[in-house]
Amino acid sequence: MSSSKNASSNRKAERDNYALHSILPYNNDGDNEDDDIAPILESEELMKPLQIIYDSLIETGFETVADGRLIDIIRRVSIFGMTLLKLDIREESTIHTNALDSITRYLGLGSYKEWNEEARLSFLQNELTSKRPLFRLSALENALVDNADDENPIITASLIKTLKVYQTASTLGREALGAYVISQARSASDVLAVMLLQRQFGMTPENGNMMRIVPLFETLDDLNNAPGILKTLFAISQYVGALKGEQEVMVGYSDSAKDAGRLAACWAQYTSQEGMVKVAKEHNIELTFFHGKGGTVGRGGNPDLYNAILSHPPNTINGRFRVTEQGEMITQNFGSPTIAERNLDIYTAAILRESFFKHVEPKKEWRKQMERISKISCADYRKLVRDDERFVSYFRRATPELELAKLNIGSRPAKRNPKGGIESLRAIPWTFAWAQSRLHLSAWLGVGRGLKTQTETDSKEVREMYNEWPWFRTIINLIIMILTKTDISINKTYDEILCHDNADHVKLGKEVRDKLKESREVVLNVSGATNFAGPYSDIQRLATQIRVPYLDPINCLQIELLKELRGMGDEESVIKNIRTDALMVSIKGIAQGMGNSG
Numbered sequence: 001m002s003s004s005k006n007a008s009s010n011r012k013a014e015r016d017n018y019a020l021h022s023i024l025p026y027n028n029d030g031d032n033e034d035d036d037i038a039p040i041l042e043s044e045e046l047m048k049p050l051q052i053i054y055d056s057l058i059e060t061g062f063e064t065v066a067d068g069r070l071i072d073i074i075r076r077v078s079i080f081g082m083t084l085l086k087l088d089i090r091e092e093s094t095i096h097t098n099a100l101d102s103i104t105r106y107l108g109l110g111s112y113k114e115w116n117e118e119a120r121l122s123f124l125q126n127e128l129t130s131k132r133p134l135f136r137l138s139a140l141e142n143a144l145v146d147n148a149d150d151e152n153p154i155i156t157a158s159l160i161k162t163l164k165v166y167q168t169a170s171t172l173g174r175e176a177l178g179a180y181v182i183s184q185a186r187s188a189s190d191v192l193a194v195m196l197l198q199r200q201f202g203m204t205p206e207n208g209n210m211m212r213i214v215p216l217f218e219t220l221d222d223l224n225n226a227p228g229i230l231k232t233l234f235a236i237s238q239y240v241g242a243l244k245g246e247q248e249v250m251v252g253y254s255d256s257a258k259d260a261g262r263l264a265a266c267w268a269q270y271t272s273q274e275g276m277v278k279v280a281k282e283h284n285i286e287l288t289f290f291h292g293k294g295g296t297v298g299r300g301g302n303p304d305l306y307n308a309i310l311s312h313p314p315n316t317i318n319g320r321f322r323v324t325e326q327g328e329m330i331t332q333n334f335g336s337p338t339i340a341e342r343n344l345d346i347y348t349a350a351i352l353r354e355s356f357f358k359h360v361e362p363k364k365e366w367r368k369q370m371e372r373i374s375k376i377s378c379a380d381y382r383k384l385v386r387d388d389e390r391f392v393s394y395f396r397r398a399t400p401e402l403e404l405a406k407l408n409i410g411s412r413p414a415k416r417n418p419k420g421g422i423e424s425l426r427a428i429p430w431t432f433a434w435a436q437s438r439l440h441l442s443a444w445l446g447v448g449r450g451l452k453t454q455t456e457t458d459s460k461e462v463r464e465m466y467n468e469w470p471w472f473r474t475i476i477n478l479i480i481m482i483l484t485k486t487d488i489s490i491n492k493t494y495d496e497i498l499c500h501d502n503a504d505h506v507k508l509g510k511e512v513r514d515k516l517k518e519s520r521e522v523v524l525n526v527s528g529a530t531n532f533a534g535p536y537s538d539i540q541r542l543a544t545q546i547r548v549p550y551l552d553p554i555n556c557l558q559i560e561l562l563k564e565l566r567g568m569g570d571e572e573s574v575i576k577n578i579r580t581d582a583l584m585v586s587i588k589g590i591a592q593g594m595g596n597s598g
Contacts, residue, residue: 377450
């Protein structure tokens with residue numbers, strides 16, 4: 001018995017030793033030659049031996065073993081590859097434009113920024129077909145060093161930094177690379193510019209490591225121009241050849257709403273997607289939309305996830321759906337296995353149902369109404385946000401917008417341009433600041449004036465749209481939900497204490513609250529509800545009984561902290577640091593209490 005056990009142990013040791021030697025080769029000195037072992041970068045390299053092991057176990061009658069941990073590993077490799085997640089890169093179109101402008105001026109070709117769209121496209125297409133590189137990074141780096149003392153050097157550190165991103169991406173395995181998203185995409189040349197910069201570092205369709213290029217259309221004009229931009233791109237043979245029949249487009253929600261107001265942005269997103277689908281179909285391109293929805297309603301989010309997916313424009317999903325999950329919503333929606341599984345179930349169910357769901361096509365009369373509503377609401381929104389000289393200073397005094405930068409959160413600066421106004425402010429602090437003062441202006445401004453009708457025919461059609469068109473009803477219900485979370489008395493207190501010494505600001509605050517009251521009245525008429533909370537009366541009652549008793553004192557405390565801190569000046573002190581910490585806690589507390597609106 002003992003001999004049998006020893007023999008068995010010896011055979012096991014021999015197998016283990018053989019397996020170890022087969023994985024970690026040793027030289028004559030017994031040193032591990034790790035440097036000679038190439039890492040596995042592509043899942044196929046690992047999948048092949050795993051599949052051989054699996055097939056061997058099945059053929060020899062060990063199905064139970066094969067369908068245990070081994071099949072789990074095979075599934076994980078199939079889903080996640082060797083990198084767990086693919087890397088997405090996101091950069092603004094102006095960065096690429098500036099980079100190419102520096103390069104063309106350095107090469108003596110002129111200023112890329114000063115060329116019109118036709119000239120840019122001609123240049124980019126010629127370079128994409130050329131067999132020589134446009135530039136060499138080493139030469140540009142040397143030029144940066146040589147011209148370090150120049151006041152206005154052509155080659156800048158910013159340019160080198162931009163090009164280093166492409167150089168680094170080119171060294172990664174193709175399975176590690178996902179989408180290159182172009183923020184503020186406004187033209188076809190913005191897309192081809194990224195394709196050319198990738199090509200300079202060997203990232204081409206032929207090599208299989210070119211990142212798919214995803215234009216992000218954010219503003220109202222960009223959304224309206226998007227179908228035309230795709231039409232131009234699909235007419236360029238070099239670009240279509242690289243697509244392999246598939247194109248991804250990102251639709252901006254936060255910035256379009258900040259640019260034009262909620263209703264105008266929603267209608268532009270709807271018609272833009274319709275137009276892009278039509279163009280893609282004409283060129284036999286499979287289009288996938290990447291929805292840049294925010295976690296909060298003011299940034300495009302929708303807590304009614306299932307119905308939100310079903311309310312998308314017809315023929316825009318077709319089993320393919322990509323959407324962002326904002327940072328503050330990840331823990332809420334995927335913080336535990338049970339909740340994560342539930343949310344993924346909702347996504348899956350909605351996507352599957354959408355394939356068989358009969359969408360309501362908007363009538364011609366409804367489209368005309370939406371054009372009217374969009375135009376009026378956008379004009380009303382921009383009249384206040386863009387044209388009123390009092391607005392920017394009022395916004396910064398009546399909300400904690402300036403103090404938000406002190407929060408240790410966020411992956412990007414609060415502003416794209418530190419010296420700019422509202423147009424340069426990112427959508428997240430824009431929405432977040434209004435939620436703090438319980439006004440939620442970003443979600444409803446322009447709604448009241450846009451939905452307000454002058455004739456009985458218009459009123460009848462708008463109510464018909466609400467009752468029969470799921471897309472329109474979803475938008476109105478979301479606005480209603482946000483209106484239930486506004487608090488006129490709390491907001492008025494912010495103005496009275498923080499803006500008391502500026503009559504213009506106090507007057508503007510009253511005008512804004514009048515617009516809020518107008519929006520409340522109008523949604524009552526549209527939805528036919530007896531209370532402006534409409535379908536969210538239960539939520540309002542719950543908030544009133546449970547959340548508001550805690551939120552109101554925090555708001556009052558925040559107001560006093562803002563008043564005190566703004567009167568302290570720039571000098572650091574122990575008292576100021578304590579007050580600042582307290583202010584940060586109040587901001588977090590109000591955001592948590594507001595839920596999906598802050």
